Amino acid sequence: MVTGTDATVRRLYEEPPDGFVAARAAAIEEARRSGDRDAAKRLAALKKPTVAAWVVNLLALHRPDLIDELVELSAALRSAQRDLHGDQLRELSNQRRQFVSALVAAARKLAVKAGATTTKLPLAEVEATLTAALAEPEIAEQVRTGRLIRAATYAGFGEVPRPRLRLVTDEPAGSPSEPAATSEPISPFDPEPEGTEPARLSARERAAADQRKREQERRRRELDRELTAAMAAEHRADAQLERAEAAERDAGHLVEDLDAELAELERRRTEAVADVARRKLARRTAEREAAAARRQVGDVQAALDDLES
Known part of the structure; x- marks a missing residue:
């Protein structure tokens, strides 16, 4: 059952935030008067x-x-993730992105209709909140109430590039998985027989080339690991930045709320001081009237005494 207070709460959360504090103070005062x-x-x-x-x-x-x-859609996504239905999950992920974009566009239209300026709308935060609602049932239920007080973000890892994997075996060097260096066949036109100095130089060059190749492979594996770690660190840093920015915005909004509440308290204090002054004046007037009445009583009493004597 929707009460009058529920309607007031809905109205407060429908109005732009810059008028929220004043509207809330007016609603509180009206409730107190009633x-x-x-x-x-x-x-x-x-x-x-x-x-x-x-x-x-x-x-x-x-x-x-x-x-x-x-x-x-959120329930369908979670079900697909649990059941590991790859095709269904990809389809739902595409549907999720399209649906979130449509929701953001609809929300933008409502905000503009309510008087907001398009250039000042934090649509990225709106998209992040709706994406988080798709991932977290609790956030989805909070969104459904229509009484959010801050944007939400999803702390999951999301989609990350798949690392390049290599098959590692325990076969010794020189096995078919890693052929050993062999000498190139000597041209029949080469006047020098096998085992001469040029052949030994060629073998050393091939060995050096193989060594360089192995070093490059090792270095590439190291860079792959560093890239994976750097991407994870970047993700953590981005998440930390988002939390820091959200905390800063919340602190700013808290200061705005406190400033508005202080202004409201100052206004009420001014009214109270004026009311005290009016009551003090009324008390002094009553004191003068009481003194005059007492004097009149004395005068009348004296007149009666004179009459009796």
Whole structure:
């Protein structure tokens, strides 16, 4: 059952974030005036969403059918991954990318319709949140509520290049898997017989060439390992950067919230000080009126005493 407070919460998360704090303060004040302390407390606990979270919330609130499809696709992807259906997984992955792009486009239209400027929309964060929702059921359920307060990211490894593998055997050197260097046949036109100095030089050159080839292969394997490690480090660094940027944005939003709350408290303090001044003036006026009344009582009492005497 949808209550009046639920409708208010929905309205708050539909409005652009820059007006969230003021709208929340007005809703809390209205709830207090109506005597609904529970509603006021519930509204006070609401957090201001980031712009990316707001855009995703618009999609969840105005196009719940698309979010339902997202949840269904998420379940299908997880099932395919568990069952290791390669063809199905590739097809669903393509469908996932296309579907996320369509969701981002729909969310963008809703945000522009709500008054947002296209150039300032963090669509990359919106896409990351929707991708995370496809990978994590908990994030998908949070998206479905329409009350996200920050963007989400998926911490999985994603698709990485497949390393080049080589077959390693325990056959000794000189076996068919690695033919040993042999001497080239000597041309019948070569006047020098086998075993002469030029033949020995040719054998040494071939041995040196084989050695260089083995060194190149070894170096290539080392570079392959270094590349794999560097790519993993790059992924970790990118993830750390995303977390740092998200933390910075959250801190900035917290400062904005606190500034707005301080401004609201200062306004209420000013009103309270003015109210104290008015009440002090009323008290002084009442004191003067009470003193005048007491004097009048004394005068009347004195007149009565004179009359009786």
